[in-house]
Amino acid sequence: MQEEVVETVEPVFGEEEVAEENAQAKQVEELVAKLEESDNRYLRLQADFDNFRRRTKMDLEATQKYRAQNIITDLLPALDNFERALQAQVDHDQAKSLLQGMEMIYRSLLEAIKREGVEPIEAVGQEFDPYLHQAVMQVEVEGSAPGMVLEEFQKGYKLKDRVIRPSMVKVSQ
Template sequence: MANEEQILKEATETVEEVNQNEDVQVDMEQQEATMEKDDLTIANEKIADLEAKLADSENRLFRLQADFENYKRRIRLDQEAASKYRAQSLVTDLLPALDNFERAMKVEAKDEGTKSLLQGMDMVYRSLVDALSKEGVETIESVGSQFDPHLHQAVMQVEEADAEPNVVLEEFQKGYKLKDRVIRPTMVKVNQS
């Protein structure tokens, strides 16, 4: 019987060992499953974080592309304007000379020398006007037209009953446009009534 007790004791110990090993194995499997869930959660969080960073980077890229396109368009428009109005400073500098030519040609010639001098001045004046018109300079017509503050500078207002209200009656100094830009407005007298 001692032998049977010994065998029973050994069998019981073996069963306990097996149970402990199974418990350990179950615990290990549970820990592995928990670790897999934690790893999966961490991986999902990393994926979500990386997707957010990617979306942010794409948004910044799109904004930079749009800013660059706007910059290129502004540069192109500036270059077109610079090309279109390249003669503006020259025209602005020449306008006082044209005014002086016009005043000088209004002088009455009393002798042949003065007449020939005025003819020469008229030829130079016409050459200047032709050169300026080739660049797109044109005079602003004003007498008899409606007053436009974009084209005219009113330096005098009068009341004349026989003229329509807000009409330019007299021009004191010519105004000029370069293509579609007013270089100098026309100085005018306007009817007030």
């Protein structure tokens, strides 16, 4: 009997095939790295665009919220003048009717700016707040706590949550 000899043939790779396989693996790695870099760049660009859109929306909302600020700032000196004129004491009937007309105009101006979100800042009797009040005088008053607003020289105003003009006040020491 003859013995059969079975030979298994293992493929023999030459250096060329190994070098070619390594080159292909390296090329695949480079392509994967480029793809990841492109994905990262795309995600950063998308995040930048989202941030831009959010910033633009916030700017537009702030513009809408404070759109009346310039005109109100221009009207405040006129309101101050109305207040001074209304404090005048008159005896003549014609002057009294004129004063009543000025008071009506003054009230309608106050209502108009109130509809836009303008509020006067409360000052007298309040604790001094440097964000709301501008101290122009300090005096010592017995029986008054230090840092309290004693007198208001010029009324301050806020537009929604923004101070347009701080109140000019006298503060106790």
